[in-house]
Amino acid sequence: MPKKDIHLKLEELKSGLTEVKGLELSIGKIIEEGWAEPMGPTPYPSVTTLREWDMKLLSKYKPMYLPYCDSCCLCTMGKCDLTQGKRGACGLDMAAQQSRIVLLACCIGAATHTGHARHLIEHLIQKYGSTLPIDVGKSVGIEVEAPVTRLVCGIRPRTLGDLEDVLCYLETQITQLLAATHTGQEGNELDFESKAFHAGMIDQVGMEVADIAQLSALGYPKADPEAPLAEIGLGTVDVSKPVILVIGHNVPPAAEIMDYLDKKSLYDKVEITGICCTAHDLIRYNPKAKIIGPISWQLRYIRSGVPDVIVVDEQCIRADVLAEAQKVKTPVIASSEKNCLGLKNRTLDPATEIVADLVSGSTKGAVILDPEKVGEVAARVAVELAPKRAKFKVLPSIAEIVKEAKRCTQCSDCRRACPNDLQIPEAVSKAATGNTNKLADLYEVCIGCDRCESACKNHIRVHSLITGAAEKKIKEEKYKIRVGRGAIQDIEIRNVGAPIVLGEIPGVIALVGCANYPNGGAEVAEMAAEFTRRRYIVVSSGCSAMSIAMTKNEEGKSPYELYPGAFEAGGLVNVGSCVSNAHIAGAAIKIANIFAKRPLRANYEEIADYIHNRVGAVGLAWGAITQKAAAIASGFWRLGVPVVVGPHGSKYRRMLLGRSDIKDDWNVYDARTGGLVNVGPTPEHLFCVAETKQEAMVMMAKLCLRPNDTSKGRMIKLTNYIDMQKKFYGVMPDDLHQLVRRETDIPITMKEEIVKILENKGWKESTIPDPTLLPRMIGTRKSR
Amino acid sequence: MIARAEPWQTAEVSGLTRALPVIKPEVVVAAIKKSKRPILIVGHEAASVDLEQGKPIDYVIQIAELTGAQIVATAHVIGEFTQRGFNRASWMPIMDISNRLRDPNWQGLDGQGRYDLVLLIGFQYYLEWVTLSGFKHFAPHLKTISLGRYHQPHANWSFPNVTPVDWERQLKSIVKQLKEK
Numbered sequence: 001m002p003k004k005d006i007h008l009k010l011e012e013l014k015s016g017l018t019e020v021k022g023l024e025l026s027i028g029k030i031i032e033e034g035w036a037e038p039m040g041p042t043p044y045p046s047v048t049t050l051r052e053w054d055m056k057l058l059s060k061y062k063p064m065y066l067p068y069c070d071s072c073c074l075c076t077m078g079k080c081d082l083t084q085g086k087r088g089a090c091g092l093d094m095a096a097q098q099s100r101i102v103l104l105a106c107c108i109g110a111a112t113h114t115g116h117a118r119h120l121i122e123h124l125i126q127k128y129g130s131t132l133p134i135d136v137g138k139s140v141g142i143e144v145e146a147p148v149t150r151l152v153c154g155i156r157p158r159t160l161g162d163l164e165d166v167l168c169y170l171e172t173q174i175t176q177l178l179a180a181t182h183t184g185q186e187g188n189e190l191d192f193e194s195k196a197f198h199a200g201m202i203d204q205v206g207m208e209v210a211d212i213a214q215l216s217a218l219g220y221p222k223a224d225p226e227a228p229l230a231e232i233g234l235g236t237v238d239v240s241k242p243v244i245l246v247i248g249h250n251v252p253p254a255a256e257i258m259d260y261l262d263k264k265s266l267y268d269k270v271e272i273t274g275i276c277c278t279a280h281d282l283i284r285y286n287p288k289a290k291i292i293g294p295i296s297w298q299l300r301y302i303r304s305g306v307p308d309v310i311v312v313d314e315q316c317i318r319a320d321v322l323a324e325a326q327k328v329k330t331p332v333i334a335s336s337e338k339n340c341l342g343l344k345n346r347t348l349d350p351a352t353e354i355v356a357d358l359v360s361g362s363t364k365g366a367v368i369l370d371p372e373k374v375g376e377v378a379a380r381v382a383v384e385l386a387p388k389r390a391k392f393k394v395l396p397s398i399a400e401i402v403k404e405a406k407r408c409t410q411c412s413d414c415r416r417a418c419p420n421d422l423q424i425p426e427a428v429s430k431a432a433t434g435n436t437n438k439l440a441d442l443y444e445v446c447i448g449c450d451r452c453e454s455a456c457k458n459h460i461r462v463h464s465l466i467t468g469a470a471e472k473k474i475k476e477e478k479y480k481i482r483v484g485r486g487a488i489q490d491i492e493i494r495n496v497g498a499p500i501v502l503g504e505i506p507g508v509i510a511l512v513g514c515a516n517y518p519n520g521g522a523e524v525a526e527m528a529a530e531f532t533r534r535r536y537i538v539v540s541s542g543c544s545a546m547s548i549a550m551t552k553n554e555e556g557k558s559p560y561e562l563y564p565g566a567f568e569a570g571g572l573v574n575v576g577s578c579v580s581n582a583h584i585a586g587a588a589i590k591i592a593n594i595f596a597k598r599p600l601r602a603n604y605e606e607i608a609d610y611i612h613n614r615v616g617a618v619g620l621a622w623g624a625i626t627q628k629a630a631a632i633a634s635g636f637w638r639l640g641v642p643v644v645v646g647p648h649g650s651k652y653r654r655m656l657l658g659r660s661d662i663k664d665d666w667n668v669y670d671a672r673t674g675g676l677v678n679v680g681p682t683p684e685h686l687f688c689v690a691e692t693k694q695e696a697m698v699m700m701a702k703l704c705l706r707p708n709d710t711s712k713g714r715m716i717k718l719t720n721y722i723d724m725q726k727k728f729y730g731v732m733p734d735d736l737h738q739l740v741r742r743e744t745d746i747p748i749t750m751k752e753e754i755v756k757i758l759e760n761k762g763w764k765e766s767t768i769p770d771p772t773l774l775p776r777m778i779g780t781r782k783s784r
Numbered sequence: 785m786i787a788r789a790e791p792w793q794t795a796e797v798s799g800l801t802r803a804l805p806v807i808k809p810e811v812v813v814a815a816i817k818k819s820k821r822p823i824l825i826v827g828h829e830a831a832s833v834d835l836e837q838g839k840p841i842d843y844v845i846q847i848a849e850l851t852g853a854q855i856v857a858t859a860h861v862i863g864e865f866t867q868r869g870f871n872r873a874s875w876m877p878i879m880d881i882s883n884r885l886r887d888p889n890w891q892g893l894d895g896q897g898r899y900d901l902v903l904l905i906g907f908q909y910y911l912e913w914v915t916l917s918g919f920k921h922f923a924p925h926l927k928t929i930s931l932g933r934y935h936q937p938h939a940n941w942s943f944p945n946v947t948p949v950d951w952e953r954q955l956k957s958i959v960k961q962l963k964e965k
């Protein structure tokens with residue numbers, strides 16, 4: 001254990017002046033040296049410790065703000081008009097206001113993951129004790145078991161109890177960061193950005209803490225590339241059985257349901273199904289559970305009447321879940337204090353009483369903050385209520401759809417409310433003639449948000465009409481997903497370290513966040529397949545990992561059945577739920593540490609500098625995404641890893657963009673000589689929107705380029721970049737003169753053509769440096 | 785034509801400084817004529833939307849040919865230009881061209897000086913919305929016109945929300961008037 005309390009306990013103290021009995025004192029903490037690696041320069045960094053590093057990145061990748069509204073209304077001196085250079089009453093300008101919102105989003109995200117970690121660890125410590133050892137894959141040789149925490153905090157957590165120390169640090173930082181958003185605090189946009197990076201880094205630690213805790217305690221697959229396959233899709237549910245639905249991100253209540261069913265030998269008689277990351281973690285706990293799908297499946301599944309009881313925990317749960325559940329006579333159990341839904345807290349009531357009330361319908365739901373009790377109540381309610389509910393549903397039949405569609409006045413309010421401008425009025429009008437095919441087609445592109453239905457003044461249940469029309473398709477939703485494997489093994493890192501850093505594996509593509517965008521799921525799956533076939537390493541997590549599963553080839557096989565789950569060229573790796581994202585950052589960090597032998601402990605700048613210049617990794621979040629995704633992206637930015645977002649990501653209201661046309665922006669130090677070397681726009685951006693899947697793929701291929709690529713590596717990366725641009729755009733890239741450094745970089749099969757292009761551009765050969773942005777690295781080491 | 789100058793997506797509450805609705809295409813024609821260096825940014829929907837007699841990209845090409853305006857194709861649209869025999873379009877993501885246009889010192893794709901008028905067409909509504917908002921706040925040296933079907937309040941000029949038929953009529957009329965003058 002790296003840190004130790006000094007704990008003083010006095011049973012009795014008597015002196016001439018006073019008498020004290022039963023006094024206990026905890027005096028701070030001292031650092032205990034239980035880890036041979038010497039402490040690095042930045043243990044437990046404060047808000048400004050890494051500011052200089054942030055500013056280096058921000059001078060290369062300058063923020064471009066895209067205000068989402070013209071005013072600020074954050075305090076009562078406002079609203080303030082911030083248009084075209086005006087300042088608010090507090091002196092803030094538009095750029096600072098936009099960056100403040102970015103910081104707020106990242107704080108919300110970091111607080112959410114860290115809050116989740118706190119709840120999870122409190123529960124796990126209560127159940128398994130604070131001395132339970134951290135084990136993310138000892139049996140497969142993982143020695144660097146918490147790379148992010150080691151890097152940031154400079155400690156090596158060994159037990160669940162050690163993670164509590166880390167959480168205290170994270171909570172302090174989030175509080176300080178949030179305070180910076182108060183009126184009259186930070187006023188400079190770049191400082192807001194630096195703080196947003198800090199929030200992202202804190203978030204990454206919070207995610208790692210949550211995931212390694214649950215991995216260690218709950219018996220999940222541990223860094224297993226051959227983790228089992230589980231079922232996913234609405235069509236996989238056996239509707240003849242009582243069905244439980246769990247929604248959210250914090251797995252203990254769901255795991256307790258499984259345990260209860262098991263204990264009572266009810267397991268085969270009840271279906272347990274999940275949406276969002278609780279489902280991911282549930283199949284890690286027991287692959288017999290079933291995933292329904294990502295966030296967008298909530299309404300359609302509830303309205304189908306299939307679930308007999310719904311258990312919600314935290315995050316990404318629809319705020320109207322209770323109202324929707326009421327419509328189908330399904331009771332709701334709220335199991336997290338972060339989301340009580342206005343229900344009565346029944347935690348201390350006997351289970352039998354709660355079950356009776358929920359089954360009789362005398363109460364529509366209950367807050368139960370004891371996971372074990374949730375397990376018992378949910379299981380018993382499902383079994384007792386299922387025969388009474390008889391899968392009561394509110395999805396209309398085809399005849400009802402046609403009848404309801406006839407009420408449509410073609411006002412277009414639904415379409416104007418739809419985030420994706422779907423052609424709803426057209427489909428409804430067709431349905432009114434008896435043809436529901438267009439409505440059924442909308443199912444493929446609809447993200448299930450229900451804004452259309454809320455907007456319709458004629459009370460047409462638009463989303464239900466779409467779902468009802470697609471009933472046949474829904475029954476066919478039957479796929480396989482590989483259970484989240486957790487961390488990447490040290491040995492895998494050793495095997496791929498060299499080819500990644502030299503560029504021979506063209507890149508690591510991380511598909512994360514939700515894909516809730518018209519066709520988003522299918523597009524993410526398509527991108528995964530494209531890069532896997534090109535021998536990139538594709539990693540995924542959360543809802544994207546689900547979307548990838550929900551496609552099939554001609555032989556009916558899902559991508560996880562087609563590609564290996566190993567962290568290797570051509571692999572398709574599902575790390576697990578949202579908090580498992582930390583393993584993706586962890587893999588990049590481990591490449592710097594295990595392969596390149598860079599010191600890890602509290603050595604953030606050097607490791608980030610290494611990753612930024614050498615590890616060709618890129619993240620993609622394709623759909624409309626939450627504050628958590630902002631924080632996740634921000635954690636990658638601080639590590640120097642570029643992130644691409646789909647069109648909805650433009651609403652994050654700022655990009656971090658390089659300018660490939662400004663040559664001097666692309667100078668780095670050569671660590672060998674100390675000289676400045678121009679390496680071209682590699683990687684070109686830190687955060688950018690892609691308008692279409694084609695653009696996203698080309699952009700990602702290009703963003704995998706790194707200054708350190710060897711000629712062979714650069715050749716492989718350019719081959720993919722050129723090939724994809726030709727395939728998707730139908731033209732040759734126009735920036736090869738900025739990306740080819742030597743003739744040996746040129747893909748052999750296209751040599752003649754490219755040499756001609758380079759000649760026309762007046763291209764000259766340049767050197768390949770040992771790249772770094774940190775002057776202090778010059779002459780210090782022989783780099784790998 | 786529905787001459788309503790309000791944002792198409794109902795939750796996109798428009799800003800304090802709002803676009804002038806383009807009821808007559810003369811406004812667009814006059815702005816293009818007045819501009820020394822116009823640039824057209826063309827998104828993927830320009831090639832995926834079918835109007836009765838063509839796609840928006842077909843009208844864009846005619847406008848560029850009549851005025852000599854620079855075209856920047858975003859996403860994967862460049863191939864659609866070359867297929868139509870139009871070979872002087874540049875291409876880059878919308879964020880990149882926006883970033884350059886916001887820089888008052890940028891001398892343009894040809895190095896001949898900065899652009900003064902930006903015309904956009906073919907983007908997801910919200911993507912164009914934030915792009916135009918970015919210009920409005922951070923590029924006071926630019927005038928902007930949205931040639932899309934839906935009203936974009938952050939532009940200087942934008943059509944009101946119009947039907948596809950009226951949209952095509954407007955685009956055609958712009959082309960016709962450019963030819964005449």
Ligand code: SF4
Nearest residue numbers: 072075078080088090
């Ligand atoms: S925080 Fe500043 S800009 Fe915002 S409303 Fe208050 S005074 Fe105005």
Ligand code: SF4
Nearest residue numbers: 408409411412414456
């Ligand atoms: S809002 Fe309702 S009435 Fe109006 S077009 Fe849509 S479905 Fe028809």
Ligand code: SF4
Nearest residue numbers: 418446447449450452
């Ligand atoms: S539920 Fe589907 S159709 Fe309705 S507004 Fe949302 S995305 Fe559009």
